[in-house]
Amino acid sequence: MKKAIRISLLALGAGMALGLPAHAAPTLVESVQGYTLQQDKVTRFTGLVFDQGKVLATGDAAALRAQYPGAQRIDGQGKTLLPGLIDAHGHVFRLGFKTTEISLSGTRTLAEAQGMIRAYGDKNPQRKWLLGYGWNQVNWKLGRFPTAAELDAAVSDRPVRLVRVDGHAAWLNTKALQAAGITRDTRDPAGGRIERDASGNPTGVLVDKAMALVNNVIPPYSDDDRRAALAAALAHMNALGLTAAGDAGVTVAEDRIYREFADQGKLTTRIYGMIRDTGDDFKALSAKGPLSGYGNDRYYLRAVKLYGDGALGSRGAALMAPYSDDHVHSGLLFMSDAAMQTAVKTAIKAGYQVNIHAIGDATNHQVLDAMEAAYKDVGGRELRNRVEHAQVIALPDIPRFKSLDLIASMQPTHATSDMNMAEDRVGKDRIKGAYAWQTLLRQGTVIAGGSDFPVESANPFYGLHAAVTRTDHEGRPIKGWHAEEAMTLPQAFRAFTLDAAYAEHQEKTLGSLEPGKWADFILVDQDLFKVKPADIWKTQVLETWVAGERVYVKDGKR
Structure with missing residues (x-):
């Protein structure tokens, strides 16, 4: 009988990245603290077997070694293994665009936000429009929306549009208001609102469908x-x-x-x-x-x-x-x-x-x-x-x-x-x-x-x-x-x-590690079901696998 080969996750991932021929034998991930849902209950396992991207079995690692003697074996080193997690509602491209735009998430004051906007503008003189997201006037304790004049104090030489943390309001400077043609005579669109001062002049914030007034004049993405x-x-x-x-x-x-x-x-x-x-x-x-x-x-x-x-x-x-x-x-x-x-x-x-x-x-x-x-x-x-x-x-x-x-x-x-x-x-x-x-x-x-x-x-x-x-x-x-x-x-x-x-x-096909489903799973640094609830947010992902192929490893090594 062919002796099982014991390999590391890193070596396996490297072979896949190089496009090496797939092994005919299934793969056993052992020495893990595994959890999945099965028949409406959270069940535990110490070994996971998959082949051609799909789960064959979960259970006791020793029993699985005997059942699949020719399997490649991966040492999970006692880490916790979970089904891949699913986010049912996100905005994927917006998440990606965040990497190149102004982020005001976590700012505690208007002055702090203004400083970040000013610094971004100084570092990006080539950008004709400055775009960003994440502001929250509640955290700034303003008791009101910010104004175009306050944004002008940070950047006034080109248009700036910053979307609120919830995605339902936009903060504009004067150049952006002008580019969008928004004046006191501009009517609120259906489902939207232009914030105004006591004289009816736009103050610099557009709510909900009023955001389209500026979005329509921003150069489109390629x-x-x-x-x-x-x-x-x-x-x-x-x-x-x-x-x-x-x-x-x-x-x-x-x-x-x-x-x-x-x-x-x-x-x-x-x-x-x-x-x-x-x-x-x-x-x-x-x-x-x-x-x-x-x-x-x-x-x-x-x-x-x-x-x-x-x-x-x-x-x-x-x-x-x-x-x-x-x-x-x-x-x-x-x-x-x-x-x-x-x-x-x-x-x-x-x-x-x-x-x-x-x-x-x-x-x-x-x-x-x-x-x-x-x-x-x-x-x-x-x-x-x-x-x-x-x-x-x-x-x-x-x-x-x-x-x-x-x-x-x-x-x-x-x-x-x-x-x-x-x-x-x-x-x-x-x-x-x-x-x-x-x-x-x-x-x-x-x-x-x-x-x-x-x-x-x-x-x-x-x-x-x-x-x-x-x-x-x-x-x-x-x-x-x-x-x-x-x-x-x-x-x-x-x-x-x-x-x-x-x-x-x-x-x-997804959501649990049961036979016939895709082998989408993660290895994490702490046992989700044993740590204090207050510490759940601290969990770090060590590796992510999709269809039996590793797509992420923390710090590039185990």
Whole structure:
């Protein structure tokens, strides 16, 4: 009998990178503390066998050595092995573009942000427009939006557009306002708002659909820009242990690059694409119907992403009653009830799953009504339609998620990021139906875990930590923010694995390490099920494997 060959992960990865012939024998990863979901329970194993990119078995490593005597053996060195994690809702190209733009994430004051913007402008004199993201006036404790004049103080010689942390407002300097032709005579577009001073003059912030006024005059990205952004995003996701991600809003140009990367074997994180809206992109991309399994299951395009409202932080989320901290505004519905129902039916009739951004209780109610109407008129319940964010829900509407078989696609870090202002925005009564994970789970609603990156960090261990603790990384508040809605660790683990796969119609091939599924797995530096919940966010990914091939190793070595 041929003696089993004991090799290191690094050596195996090097052989694959060089394009060496694949071994006929299966591969056994042994000496691991493995966890996966099996028959609705978290099960443990010490060995994993895979062949031709798919799982053959998990179990006791010694027994697997006897069962597969000719297998190549990889020493896991006692590390923890988990199924590859899945982010059900992110923005992949935006994540990649972040690498070249101004990042104001984490800034604590307006002055700090101004300094960073000024420094970026000085280092990038060749850029005709300065673009960036991540500002949050709540963290700056301004009590208002920043102004064009304050941005002019940092850069005034060329246009600057900076998108708020939630992606639902843009901060412009005077040059950008002028380039967009925005004056006191410019009317607010439907679903958007131009912030104005007492005299009606634009102050420099555009909310929700008003952002299109400036977006339309910014020079478009080229395909080379998109290729660079996608490569950067994939590398980032690989390093965080994400083996699959849902891209919430794919355009024709982005679809083209995804297919190109899949054809070239470069799509190292599986992508579940959602076509952006039911307009021109949908008409072009849906001509041949939903796409599944492209490039050996690396790319799917079988969903549509609709947009119902804005976000809480910019008071663009549509509420049934005015904001508790701003009695003049109740947010912005992006579509009328009739338009929403038409869009839902259009997507369903074409065979696409419908995933709708809904933050405020008014929007969630509108979405529920639209889904109910669509099921009566055109069917589509079996498509596993989703509400993206499902953030603030009127208590009587929560049971409708179950009765309509809707998946709640939710991002746990939104709760811990928003806890500094969410209750101020909606008050003590409405907060009872906000970020209500445990309430939804108890009634049997599936929650697909995600991050909404780059609005939040793409690190899924941050999401697992937030889901279980409802605290920030410093452990605040001590007992957790509305801790009654926290998930258990098995629930959170499932949300970022098997239920995220279910939400993407891929639970038979992804989400757990069971025979016949893709060998998508990660090795991490601590046992997720033994560390203190407060330390979950500190987990470091050591290696990421997709279809039995290693796509990432920390620091380039074991």
